[in-house]
Amino acid sequence: MSEFVVITRPSAQADVLAQRVTELGRKAVIFPLLEILPLDDQEPLRRALRELDQYALIAFVSPNAIDAAFSARPDWPWHIPLAVVGEGSRMALLRHGATEAKATIISPTDLDRTDSQTLLAELDLPALRGKQVLIVRGETGRELLGDTLRAAGVGVTPLAAYRRIAPELNNAKRSELKRLLSCQNDWIVTSSEGLRFLTEMVAQLDEAGSVAKMQQQRIIVSHVRIAETAQLLGFPNITLTRSGDDGLLAALQSCS
Template sequence: MGMTRPLVVITRPLAQAQELAQRTQLLGRSVALFPLLDILPLPDPAPLRAALRELERYALLAFVSPNAIDAALSVQPDWPVSVPLAVVGEGSRAALARHGLTADRYTIHSPRNRDRTDSETLLEELDLPALAGKDVLIIRGETGRELLGDALRNAGVRVTTVAAYRRQAPALTPAKRAELQHLLHGQNDWVVTSSEALRFWMQMVEQLDDAEGVAKMQQQRLIVPHVRIAEIAHSFGFSKIIQSRSGDDGLLAALQSLS
């Protein structure tokens, strides 16, 4: 009999994990869902609703994540085709497509370098001189990087930033604590698609009644879609890190290449 392949642990929020889990199972891999982020609605959606009532005054609408797209489109399902859109990754392009916002009808800017998709590479695709003096709306979570907004402001763009959702660490319930301890007991492949999720994971492990918990975590193999997540993982002591291309196709290709 052959050796049992490692379990694939998908750490995305549950709403985003299902399709990747199904496609991973089609590769013949066993999957566990262990969300390291909860995505929650805003306590007060009024600022988001107000911003979305004025979409046509913006020269560009930028989304920082699929969560931003899903949250905004649930509030305002009709988007003007005349206003260009900007996203930072393949997952966000797929989220736009689920809502009917596709490149055959909308102008969609996104990084062309699929090995690195982030605010830095998105900025390379934007015509910053043409945006100077104009209004851009950035739709994001309550917290996150300021690089995109700061770079646009430095280029003379009038930037409005509005939150569409909030992120938080899942509660470490007794059941989740037991599941985490069980997963750390073996050697598994963990798909981690967020730097914040990686930090929350470390915080969870540090709360376990296990003196070797952090060491066990550092021995897990990570599949991450971005160099920044890989860098943070290295700083946390991980050594088995596979960096994939952006998007689910990139993650699946990386998983398929592993023995």
């Protein structure tokens, strides 16, 4: 069995999964590969969220988008339908009081792949034609959802709610990464961008064999796009799971 389960989510989203990993009898280590920061200027976000009644649908691309939006506007207008791409986002909505009884929530029904593409399959595009949709996201991200909606005649407004940056490879982070590479671990990776940051950090260690040691680790991912990124980066030991924490935990148990 691998020694540690390394959870690479941003810090604010890692604790619940770490607790569930511990309940399986495994040792969890939180090693974030992305830092989620508020926008330098919050006023455009607050202003846009005060004008939500013009939209027929509000789509959130991530739990971070949900947390940022609900923090900026606690008095949320529940009559506007909400769309999310994954189980993590559904749980984030629930933390902010968005139950099925209170709000219309649209999300992919195929839990083996949850992303913008499978969300689009659930949306009634003809009904949205000529209407306005707000997409709450980070400063950067994939354009598939917005581009497809526009092509269907839907008005799309992207709204930046947070920003993502690579974590600083300081002395503490460097020491922790060296410790993790000294043994075989299971790495739960939920972001292609984060995985690329990880390989860059490993390359900066300036130690012979660090890259090879990293590539020998088991990578557990919940989306085919992350699996493809891992393959391109030279990871041969990749486990692809269904969406959500339950899928990740099931993969851990099967790897034990």
